[in-house]
Amino acid sequence: MKNQSNFKNWHVFYYLGLLFLFTLSNNAYSQQKGGLSFGAKGGLALGNFSTQNHIQVGSIQYGMHAAGFANYSILDYLDVSVEVLYSNTGASNLSPEYFYAMENAILPSKIVNTSIITHQISIPILISYVFNATEGIYPRVYIGGDIGFNLKSNSLNTSKTSFNGNNIFVNQYESMGTRMANNDFGAIIGTAISFGKENISYTIDARYRLGLSNINESTSSYINSELTRDVFSIMVGVAYKLSNNNQKQ
Secondary structure (H helix, E strand, O other): OOOOEEOOOHHHHHHHHHHHHHHHOOOOOOOOOOOEEEEEEEEEEEEEEEEOOOEEOOEEEEEEEEEEEEEEEOOOOEEEEEEEEEEEEEEEEEOOHHHHHHHHOOOOOEEEEEEEEEEEEEEEEEEEEEOOOEOOEEEEEEEEEEEEEEEEEEEEEEEEEEEOOEEEEEEEEEEOHHHEOOEEEEEEEEEEEEEEEOOEEEEEEEEEEEEOOOOEOOOOOOOOOOEEEEEEEEEEEEEEEOOOOOOOO
16 A cells, blocks of 8 residues: 555644734835845755645655845835755655556565655745834745756665565665656745844745646556655845945935
């Protein structure tokens, strides 16, 4: 039986919703329209794969995010930002049927479990609504999307063999090769809090990335093997704002 459970991302939106309601208690503030800032951020990423019907197919795979970004204030309360983000997320404890069904039927040592890590560069584009500052703290909520480019993907496969009537389990690393798509698309929702003085600011960022396109290029006659890549992440960062003489008082 396949190891599947209902896609439980409700807790992600629950916490993001709490932060969203917290920020709604403030009014939009008059920021530096036309202000341009650059920065870097990084942190923890929790990845998993799910079916097109949003059914989780594995366990959380822990990884990391690291990004450089540029942010521009197009209105007094509206920002747009572009990131270049590296990630190494995936999923663990997957059924091999999703990626190795055809081979598994004839392999003398059948794969019983697999974990996958994908190394990617993605480009998120985000639009943020910025709320009123309280003692130099600026909360925001944002939405957007990204395109991800697969650098490489590796799997850790557990195979079972029999020797003298005993089962022996062997772990082996393998490149996913052409089994993984070269790129994929996702939708992003998140919230952040910035604080700081003058031209230097610090940010705590929490976001959820919902995969929208199939990442699985392998074929299977046993199951519907279309999968998406989903990631929840928490990052901290620092930004430098370029001076602008048009700042409002």
